[in-house]
Amino acid sequence: MKRIKTYLQPEYVIERLKDRCNKCKICVRECTYNVHIYNPKRDEILSRDEYCVNCQRCVVFCPTKAIRVRKNPNTYRENYHWTEEVIRSIKQQAETGRILLTGMGCDKPHLTYWDRLLLNASQVTNPSIDPLREPIEIRTYLGKKSEHVNINYKDGGDISLETELAPQLRLETPILFAAMSFGAVNLNVHRALARAAAEYGTYFNTGEGGLHPSLYKYSDHIIIQVASGRFGVNAEYLNKGAAIEIKIGQGAKPGIGGHLPGEKVREEIAKLRMIPVGTDALSPAPHHDIYSIEDLKQLVHALKEATDYTKPVAVKIAAVHNSAAIASGIVRADADIIVLDGVRGSTGAAPKVIRDNVGIPIELALASVDKRLRDEGIRNEVSIIVSGGIRSSADVVKAIALGADAVYIGTAALVAMGCTLCQRCYTGRCPWGIATTDPEISKRIDPDVASARLKNLLQAWSMEIKEILGGMGMNAIESLRGNRLQLRAVGLNDAELKVLGVKAAGE
Amino acid sequence: MLRSVKLEGDTAIINAEYLDHKSMNRILKSMDSEGIRRVKIKNVYGIRYIGAGMKSNMDIEIYGTPGNDLGIFMDGLRITVHGNVQDGCGNTMNSGEIIVHGHGGDIVGYSMRGGAIYVRGDVGYRAGIHMKGYGDRNPVLVIGGEARDFLGEYMAGGIILILGLNMKKRMFNMRFVGSGMHGGVIYLRGRIDRLGEGVEAAEVNEEDMKIIGRLAEKFCRYFNYEMDEVMDQEFMKVIPLSHRPYGGLYTR
Numbered sequence: 001m002k003r004i005k006t007y008l009q010p011e012y013v014i015e016r017l018k019d020r021c022n023k024c025k026i027c028v029r030e031c032t033y034n035v036h037i038y039n040p041k042r043d044e045i046l047s048r049d050e051y052c053v054n055c056q057r058c059v060v061f062c063p064t065k066a067i068r069v070r071k072n073p074n075t076y077r078e079n080y081h082w083t084e085e086v087i088r089s090i091k092q093q094a095e096t097g098r099i100l101l102t103g104m105g106c107d108k109p110h111l112t113y114w115d116r117l118l119l120n121a122s123q124v125t126n127p128s129i130d131p132l133r134e135p136i137e138i139r140t141y142l143g144k145k146s147e148h149v150n151i152n153y154k155d156g157g158d159i160s161l162e163t164e165l166a167p168q169l170r171l172e173t174p175i176l177f178a179a180m181s182f183g184a185v186n187l188n189v190h191r192a193l194a195r196a197a198a199e200y201g202t203y204f205n206t207g208e209g210g211l212h213p214s215l216y217k218y219s220d221h222i223i224i225q226v227a228s229g230r231f232g233v234n235a236e237y238l239n240k241g242a243a244i245e246i247k248i249g250q251g252a253k254p255g256i257g258g259h260l261p262g263e264k265v266r267e268e269i270a271k272l273r274m275i276p277v278g279t280d281a282l283s284p285a286p287h288h289d290i291y292s293i294e295d296l297k298q299l300v301h302a303l304k305e306a307t308d309y310t311k312p313v314a315v316k317i318a319a320v321h322n323s324a325a326i327a328s329g330i331v332r333a334d335a336d337i338i339v340l341d342g343v344r345g346s347t348g349a350a351p352k353v354i355r356d357n358v359g360i361p362i363e364l365a366l367a368s369v370d371k372r373l374r375d376e377g378i379r380n381e382v383s384i385i386v387s388g389g390i391r392s393s394a395d396v397v398k399a400i401a402l403g404a405d406a407v408y409i410g411t412a413a414l415v416a417m418g419c420t421l422c423q424r425c426y427t428g429r430c431p432w433g434i435a436t437t438d439p440e441i442s443k444r445i446d447p448d449v450a451s452a453r454l455k456n457l458l459q460a461w462s463m464e465i466k467e468i469l470g471g472m473g474m475n476a477i478e479s480l481r482g483n484r485l486q487l488r489a490v491g492l493n494d495a496e497l498k499v500l501g502v503k504a505a506g507e
Numbered sequence: 508m509l510r511s512v513k514l515e516g517d518t519a520i521i522n523a524e525y526l527d528h529k530s531m532n533r534i535l536k537s538m539d540s541e542g543i544r545r546v547k548i549k550n551v552y553g554i555r556y557i558g559a560g561m562k563s564n565m566d567i568e569i570y571g572t573p574g575n576d577l578g579i580f581m582d583g584l585r586i587t588v589h590g591n592v593q594d595g596c597g598n599t600m601n602s603g604e605i606i607v608h609g610h611g612g613d614i615v616g617y618s619m620r621g622g623a624i625y626v627r628g629d630v631g632y633r634a635g636i637h638m639k640g641y642g643d644r645n646p647v648l649v650i651g652g653e654a655r656d657f658l659g660e661y662m663a664g665g666i667i668l669i670l671g672l673n674m675k676k677r678m679f680n681m682r683f684v685g686s687g688m689h690g691g692v693i694y695l696r697g698r699i700d701r702l703g704e705g706v707e708a709a710e711v712n713e714e715d716m717k718i719i720g721r722l723a724e725k726f727c728r729y730f731n732y733e734m735d736e737v738m739d740q741e742f743m744k745v746i747p748l749s750h751r752p753y754g755g756l757y758t759r
Contacts, residue, residue, distance in 0.1 A: 275640075284636075301555070309529075
């Protein structure tokens with residue numbers, strides 16, 4: 001067959017301001033996609049627009065600010081139905097016959113409910129609280145909560161707890177770092193996440209790629225993940241976390257397995273996962289030992305057996321149509337924590353059609369799961385963590401008001417470290433040194449700096465959460481949990497309001 | 508709990524009749540820490556997770572039928588089962604040995620990382636799937652009888668040897684062998700005319716025969732077979748066509 005000429009035009013074009021460029025070649029060095037090339041014969045720097053993904057690395061590092069990356073002005077005729085993206089996708093598939101791969105979370109505008117939900121504040125009838133002057137409690141415990149507690153009152157006034165409490169995770173702020181595997185990101189990123197979690201008093205999730213032994217010292221702040229590929233899973237690993245998470249599904253790609261492209265499977269990653277170097281690390285779509293709730297219960301118990309019932313076990317599912325019923329099953333399977341990951345959840349690699357079309361918004365799934373578990377009288381049996389596109393402290397507060405105990409942040413954490421959401425994580429050439437395992441490019445993440453940036457983000461959001469709580473007249477985040485009266489909606493229809501359990505603004 | 512345990516010389520005998528899995532593993536772990544190296548468990552009727560996650564060189568003999576996930580995550584135990592095992596035997600085991608004098612259920616050796624499983628009889632669906640291997644760590648699954656579909660699916664390392672000793676014909680009947688396999692090797696005693704996608708059947712070489720011989724010898728020793736009985740037929744192997752069976756599926 002004849003080679004097919006591509007009809008695709010570059011998405012972005014590079015403009016180099018001649019009067020500013022001093023040919024220092026930093027852009028040539030910084031671009032991992034070889035967009036900028038230096039021609040010594042003519043002493044000039046050229047750009048190959050077709051490789052540019054608009055990651056902004058060269059723009060940020062250009063000392064004379066000489067580079068502009070612009071959307072290619074040569075766009076197709078405007079059409080609301082046949083958008084630029086649609087046309088490009090069709091052409092690309094017509095030229096390759098393959099599945100479109102992408103990275104990060106769904107980038108479409110129509111799936112966010114957070115922006116339709118507004119928060120309450122105290123006015124006249126109950127006083128608001130100033131968090132700068134009065135303590136506001138945002139510490140959060142995750143795990144099963146006992147229905148009753150029996151207390152022993154002893155002579156002399158001493159008391160002790162008779163009820164044996166289920167193991168709990170203690171969070172100083174209701175925010176955890178979401179699962180991102182060693183392989184999807186590099187060790188420097190894991191180091192930064194682990195250190196920030198440990199120093200701030202929260203948790204980092206290993207994702208499905210095992211835990212590098214150099215991070216064992218952060219054990220008390222690590223949630224270790226067990227997924228269908230069982231990569232890196234052994235008894236030692238299971239005991240090196242404060243909790244264990246069984247990953248059934250992921251918001252970015254519900255129903256399909258994991259796929260770490262071979263480009264990223266280098267020596268260290270292969271060793272930890274115990275697979276050949278350079279192969280695609282494949283996690284099957286289902287766990288082949290879990291075909292039912294009863295089977296899930298079996299893995300939950302097997303993990304508890306292997307860790308002597310000392311650690312909470314979480315089960316992570318993608319938010320899908322029957323999440324509420326599935327969540328009820330997860331509680332009955334004896335899990336301590338449910339993790340719900342919404343349609344906007346991110347990934348290092350997923351088929352674009354799945355990422356953008358499969359699953360439901362986390363806001364709706366969370367509200368229906370929380371309601372279902374309360375209706376069944378089992379909400380105390382489990383904590384709920386939600387994830388999938390949490391962008392700000394406001395999203396965190398709204399999630400908690402809708403019934404979450406805590407949130408996971410993945411993309412927000414990466415953005416704090418440098419990510420610009422260019423969506424090319426699967427290439428393994430991340431110019432910001434995050435979604436790459438290339439030893440040279442990985443050096444772009446300095447764990448000291450990156451962990452400081454992460455801690456700053458946690459601190460900033462935590463302060464904002466306290467501000468919002470204080471404004472509502474609450475001094476503890478417990479008072480907000482599932483408290484939908486603190487939410488009002490704008491621009492939603494009756495069905496959506498009913499699912500969310502929220503009144504319309506003004507009502 | 509204590510009623511269920513007695514000592515005979517250096518061997519502890521556990522009567523499993525009235526035990527649940529939690530107490531069973533608690534007993535095994537406390538015996539291990541007390542230095543008991545040999546344990547016999549009698550009257551086992553479906554107790555799950557025996558030996559789960561145990562890091563020990565204890566020698567455990569089981570009489571009866573252990574339940575699902577026997578030896579899951581185990582690290583170093585030697586378990587001999589006088590009976591059949593159910594699903595998930597040796598699930599994600601790290602090292603050690605499981606010897607089954609009967610048949611195995613589904614997903615025997617799922618995601619094994621090291622050690623060996625020897626099954627005298629048949630195994631169910633998806634045996635040895637996602638077995639791993641790296642450097643000198645090379646898990647082994649030896650099956651005396653036949654297996655059902657998807658043997659060695661997603662296999663990334665390790666060795667499966669399937670002998671088909673009870674087969675009337677010399678042709679294996681299982682389907683989708685090695686689908687998505689990207690590492691490791693499956694040796695078959697006999698022929699197979701249909702394979703999973705992304706794998707090929709190949710002739711065994713001298714090096715392969717050495718490995719087969721070594722594993723067959725152990726098999727014979729464990730289950731009282733003569734080497735001649737086992738080595739009387741030709742072997743072949745199934746190996747992945749590529750390290751990246753799905754590399755060509757996506758466009759960026």
